[in-house]
Amino acid sequence: MTTTSHTTETRHRVVVRFAGDSGDGMQLAGARFTDASAVFGNDLATLPNFPAEIRAPAGTLPGVSSFQVQIADSDILTPGDRPDVLVAMNPAALKSNLQDVPESGTIIINTDAFEARNLEKAGYEANPLEDGSLDKYKVLRVGMEELTKEAVKDSGVRGRATLRSKNLLAVGIVAWMFDRPLEPTIEWITEKFASLPEVAAANVSALKAGYHYGETTEIFSHTYEVPPAQMTPGVYTNVTGNQTLAWGLIAGAQQAKLPLLYASYPITPASDILHELARHRNFGVRTFQAEDEIAAVGVALGASFAGHLGITGTSGPGVALKSETISLALITELPMVIVDVQRGGPSTGLPTKTEQSDLLMSIYGRHGEAPMPVVAASTPADAFDTAIEAIRLAIKYMTPVILLSDGYIATSAEPWRLPDLSQLPDISTTFQVDPNHGDEYWPYIREEKTLARPWAVPGTAGLEHRVGGLEKQDGTGNVSYDPLNHEKMTILREDKIKGIAEDIPDLIVDSDDDATTLVLGWGSTYASIVAGVRRVRANGHKVAQAHLRHVNPFPKNLESVVRSYDTVLVPELNRGQLSRLLRERYLIDVKSLTKVQGKPFMAAEVEQALMESLS
Amino acid sequence: MTTFERADFQTDQEVRWCPGCGDYTILATVQNYLASLEIPRENHVFISGIGCAARFPYYVETYGMHSIHGRAPAIASGIASTRPELSVWVVTGDGDALSIGGNHLIHALRRNLNMTILLFNNQIYGLTKGQYSPTSETGKRTKSSPMGAIEHPFNPISVALGAEASFVARTIDMDRDHSSEVIRRAHEHNGAALVEIYQNCNVFNDKAFIQVTGKEERTVNRINLVHGEPIIFGASDEKAIVMRDGAASIVDLAETDPGDVHIHDERATSPAAAFSLSRLSHGPYGPTPIGVFRAVERDGYSEMLDRQILDAQAKKGPGDLMDLVSQNGTWDVQ
Numbered sequence: 001m002t003t004t005s006h007t008t009e010t011r012h013r014v015v016v017r018f019a020g021d022s023g024d025g026m027q028l029a030g031a032r033f034t035d036a037s038a039v040f041g042n043d044l045a046t047l048p049n050f051p052a053e054i055r056a057p058a059g060t061l062p063g064v065s066s067f068q069v070q071i072a073d074s075d076i077l078t079p080g081d082r083p084d085v086l087v088a089m090n091p092a093a094l095k096s097n098l099q100d101v102p103e104s105g106t107i108i109i110n111t112d113a114f115e116a117r118n119l120e121k122a123g124y125e126a127n128p129l130e131d132g133s134l135d136k137y138k139v140l141r142v143g144m145e146e147l148t149k150e151a152v153k154d155s156g157v158r159g160r161a162t163l164r165s166k167n168l169l170a171v172g173i174v175a176w177m178f179d180r181p182l183e184p185t186i187e188w189i190t191e192k193f194a195s196l197p198e199v200a201a202a203n204v205s206a207l208k209a210g211y212h213y214g215e216t217t218e219i220f221s222h223t224y225e226v227p228p229a230q231m232t233p234g235v236y237t238n239v240t241g242n243q244t245l246a247w248g249l250i251a252g253a254q255q256a257k258l259p260l261l262y263a264s265y266p267i268t269p270a271s272d273i274l275h276e277l278a279r280h281r282n283f284g285v286r287t288f289q290a291e292d293e294i295a296a297v298g299v300a301l302g303a304s305f306a307g308h309l310g311i312t313g314t315s316g317p318g319v320a321l322k323s324e325t326i327s328l329a330l331i332t333e334l335p336m337v338i339v340d341v342q343r344g345g346p347s348t349g350l351p352t353k354t355e356q357s358d359l360l361m362s363i364y365g366r367h368g369e370a371p372m373p374v375v376a377a378s379t380p381a382d383a384f385d386t387a388i389e390a391i392r393l394a395i396k397y398m399t400p401v402i403l404l405s406d407g408y409i410a411t412s413a414e415p416w417r418l419p420d421l422s423q424l425p426d427i428s429t430t431f432q433v434d435p436n437h438g439d440e441y442w443p444y445i446r447e448e449k450t451l452a453r454p455w456a457v458p459g460t461a462g463l464e465h466r467v468g469g470l471e472k473q474d475g476t477g478n479v480s481y482d483p484l485n486h487e488k489m490t491i492l493r494e495d496k497i498k499g500i501a502e503d504i505p506d507l508i509v510d511s512d513d514d515a516t517t518l519v520l521g522w523g524s525t526y527a528s529i530v531a532g533v534r535r536v537r538a539n540g541h542k543v544a545q546a547h548l549r550h551v552n553p554f555p556k557n558l559e560s561v562v563r564s565y566d567t568v569l570v571p572e573l574n575r576g577q578l579s580r581l582l583r584e585r586y587l588i589d590v591k592s593l594t595k596v597q598g599k600p601f602m603a604a605e606v607e608q609a610l611m612e613s614l615s
Numbered sequence: 616m617t618t619f620e621r622a623d624f625q626t627d628q629e630v631r632w633c634p635g636c637g638d639y640t641i642l643a644t645v646q647n648y649l650a651s652l653e654i655p656r657e658n659h660v661f662i663s664g665i666g667c668a669a670r671f672p673y674y675v676e677t678y679g680m681h682s683i684h685g686r687a688p689a690i691a692s693g694i695a696s697t698r699p700e701l702s703v704w705v706v707t708g709d710g711d712a713l714s715i716g717g718n719h720l721i722h723a724l725r726r727n728l729n730m731t732i733l734l735f736n737n738q739i740y741g742l743t744k745g746q747y748s749p750t751s752e753t754g755k756r757t758k759s760s761p762m763g764a765i766e767h768p769f770n771p772i773s774v775a776l777g778a779e780a781s782f783v784a785r786t787i788d789m790d791r792d793h794s795s796e797v798i799r800r801a802h803e804h805n806g807a808a809l810v811e812i813y814q815n816c817n818v819f820n821d822k823a824f825i826q827v828t829g830k831e832e833r834t835v836n837r838i839n840l841v842h843g844e845p846i847i848f849g850a851s852d853e854k855a856i857v858m859r860d861g862a863a864s865i866v867d868l869a870e871t872d873p874g875d876v877h878i879h880d881e882r883a884t885s886p887a888a889a890f891s892l893s894r895l896s897h898g899p900y901g902p903t904p905i906g907v908f909r910a911v912e913r914d915g916y917s918e919m920l921d922r923q924i925l926d927a928q929a930k931k932g933p934g935d936l937m938d939l940v941s942q943n944g945t946w947d948v949q
Contacts (some may be wrong), residue, residue, distance in 0.1 A: 035944075038946065039944075039946055041946070041948070231948045232948070233948050233949055234947075234948055235941075235945045235946070235947055235948075236945060236946050236947075236948055237940065237941060237943045237944065237945045237946075238943055238944075239943065243943075247936075247939055247940055250934070250936070250939060251936055251939075254934075254936065259697065261693065261696070261697055263693065280927075280934060280939065281923050281924045281926075281927035281928075282924070282927035282928045282930070282931040282932065282933060282934050283933070283934030283939070284924055284928075284933075284934070285924075285934075286696060286697060286920055286924070288692070288693075288696060290689070290692075290722075291718055291719065291722035292718055294686060294689065294719075295686075295689040295692070295718070295719050295722065296689075298682075298686045298689030298690045298692070298693065298719070299689055299690070299692050299693035299696070300693060301682075301690055301693060302662070302689070302690035302691060302692060302693020302694040302695075302697075303693040303694070303696070303697045304693075305660075305680060305690070305693070305694060306660075306693065306694040306697045306698045306701070307697075307698070308697040308698075310693060324683055325683060325686060328682060328683050332680065384940075417948075418937075418940055418941070418945065419940075421936050421937055421940075458657060458658065458659075458660045458678040458694070458698065458701050459657055459658055459698070459700070459701060460657055461655060461656075461657045462657070463657070464656055464657055464676055464677050464678055465678065465679075466626075466661075466672050466673050466678070466679040466680065466681065467679075467680050467681075468672070468673075468679075468680055468681030468682065469665075469681060469682060469683055470681065478628065479628075479673065
């Protein structure tokens with residue numbers, strides 16, 4: 001091979017997508033490239049996308065798994081709309097991702113996988129490598145399987161297992177294209193496969209082989225440079241939302257000075273919260289893998305009754321199953337947090353894809369008049385603070401609280417500047433230890449300002465009492481079927497939740513002077529909305545943008561905010577649930593932008609909707 | 616030392632079961648038992664689901680929760696796994712424990728969380744006014760089965776032994792000496808204890824247990840299980856139990872080698888023999904074993920959970936938030 005000179009193009013941002021069969025290790029490849037870019041100093045955002053089946057039939061379209069990452073030299077929010085570089089490990093990966101690649105985009109193709117059987121499985125009648133259909137792209141053909149076999153031949157790994165390293169060969173090639181350091185990946189491999197030295201050696205060899213292949217072959221005439229981003233000084237780490245949410249629960253429990261119990265039943269995409277918490281028993285964390293969703297919420301409620309911080313986590317179908325117990329927590333007025341990592345529904349729906357369609361269920365989806373607070377995380381980093389806020393509300397107001405995340409926040413990664421942990425709020429509470437009505441204890445005497453009832457836990461002498469699902473007499477908490485008392489208690493429970501509006505910050509609006517259009521969102525659409533707004537502003541238009549964390553109750557200035565703009569655009573990954581709430585509460589119209597494709601909004605989609613509103 | 620009276624465990628709430636209900640007797644038995652203990656009132660927690668039996672916590676002056684249908688074992692699991700020092704009771708019925716809450720019951724038993732489960736079995740839905748329950752006999756005519764129930768009933772003891780519960784017993788509401796003793800043993804057991812209590816519903820299923828409670832009938836049908844003793848029963852002790860081909864069978868004692876009579880061993884590691892005994896009757900319609908079927912020691916969930924916490928703390932130190940959020944590796948931006 002001859003070494004050729006090549007051109008290096010400096011780019012502000014580049015989007016790379018690794019796509020292959022779900023057995024090809026594309027999530028791992030994407031995560032390694034992401035970490036190398038993070039260490040290099042780029043800002044970034046990722047979008048994993050994988051099938052619901054653990055191993056869909058190899059080589060088929062449903063079996064394609066992909067991982068997209070955008071790296072940038074400045075603050076970015078989204079994983080990007082379209083990949084500048086697509087790595088396609090087989091024909092199915094090419095076929096299912098090609099439509100997203102812009103003309104003149106780069107496609108790195110593993111040619112070894114383009115044989116007749118794989119082409120047929122992907123539904124290709126002719127080999128796209130030969131029929132000219134890829135002419136408008138920059139196609140780099142690499143025989144990755146042969147290269148991998150050659151690279152790992154001295155590692156001790158034999159037979160079919162040799163090909164498992166081909167994902168790292170791909171990482172090596174892309175690392176060279178973008179001038180990423182190999183060291184973070186080598187360190188990771190060495191640690192991860194410490195007990196399997198042959199596998200570690202094979203993976204390192206494949207990674208280096210990919211890098212050297214890029215360096216020494218002629219086909220890469222063109223590489224990119226994405227300089228480090230100017231980020232706010234601080235200590236950064238790379239996180240996914242399930243992880244930060246779990247950490248937020250641990251931090252919230254510490255700030256509340258309560259031991260944490262997390263009871264859950266495995267469900268995609270929430271299980272990683274259970275996995276993460278189970279690793280941290282040294283924080284006094286009790287994880288409880290229950291027999292079903294209903295048991296999980298029951299265990300959490302029992303823990304709260306016993307004076308621990310009871311939390312349960314699930315996805316939409318699980319919330320449906322838990323709803324009877326959530327109502328019990330609501331009428332017994334015990335603190336609890338229910339984490340809902342939303343996914344495409346109804347029913348099993350799109351279990352590995354994202355959606356925001358549980359908003360109305362969270363607010364209204366219970367029997368009886370059953371109001372409760374709902375908070376929503378907007379980014380992986382924000383999940384940490386939102387988890388603490390959910391805990392704060394639960395114990396201060398003695399109520400169950402729903403904490404909404406979704407599949408996108410749960411699995412996508414972004415750099416997170418570590419917070420100053422000494423500044424976390426003190427959200428601790430005090431248990432009732434003395435009688436509160438003469439020499440008696442009445443469990444339903446309320447604190448005047450918050451309307452919260454006291455929390456007296458078993459083991460406290462003299463405060464023995466019974467709670468339950470039957471309606472309570474105001475004050476004593478005894479069972480009461482008195483019609484007027486029921487109405488009074490219903491309204492008291494409602495007022496307690498409404499009153500939280502006084503205890504949450506006003507909605508902050510990022511508004512241009514003279515803007516007449518407001519984009520209002522909640523949850524994981526934050527990144528796409530802000531990216532869309534930036535584009536519109538870059539084109540010289542004026543616009544206002546605001547994002548809700550508290551979706552029930554709303555911040556108390558929300559009505560005046562939405563009334564201050566001629567047009568309110570509400571993008572949501574559902575069929576317009578926040579839009580309905582706004583219309584119902586304030587009797588104003590809003591413009592709803594919806595998408596239910598299991599994918600986040602592209603910035604371009606928000607931009608286009610905004611431009612239509614502005615014109 | 617504190618001494619209690621039964622009145623110390625009575626609440627100011629009016630007891631609202633039907634006159635003549637077996638629940639009154641069980642309530643008195645439990646209150647008397649609680650009063651005999653040195654455990655302070657505040658350390659008992661009674662959790663119930665829904666049904667007639669589920670009103671129980673309102674009448675006991677301790678901590679308690681009248682929760683929702685079938686879920687009491689799950690809620691009690693949350694208490695027992697976080698506060699192992701508490702005395703946790705579950706009061707449930709045949710519909711609550713074996714129909715809507717069947718899943719929670721078997722898993723609480725499997726995990727062996729420290730709790731005493733009192734299953735009031737009256738073989739009928741009382742609170743909803745008389746539908747057949749999962750323990751009603753096949754053919755039972757009720758409002759929801761006017762032509763006779765076509766379902767095969769659960770035997771609660773068999774279910775509990777199938778879940779490998781570490782303590783399983785059966786007693787009878789009106790036999791206060793026996794039920795007091797069985798409840799004491801269950802409560803002293805370290806782990807999940809299930810006590811099936813035959814409880815007469817005099818309104819919707821009166822005399823369901825007459826074969827083991829009637830003056831004449833009980834002498835014929837009641838098989839008392841006593842650990843370490845050969846199982847012999849009958850009006851004049853003329854019947855015995857032997858194990859044949861792995862199944863318990865009733866034989867005439869006179870025609871049996873005394874060495875073949877089954878010796879009851881509640882501590883047997885395998886629940887198989889106890890299960891065979893539970894199959895002697897599918898309901899209280901003929902000779903029926905009463906007493907402790909199984910009482911074995913097995914590690915409990917909360918002890919193991921606490922041990923993992925201590926082990927993790929010994930190994931990694933008490934949790935530090937900065938370590939937690941830095942675990943993925945960090946980099947500095949100047």
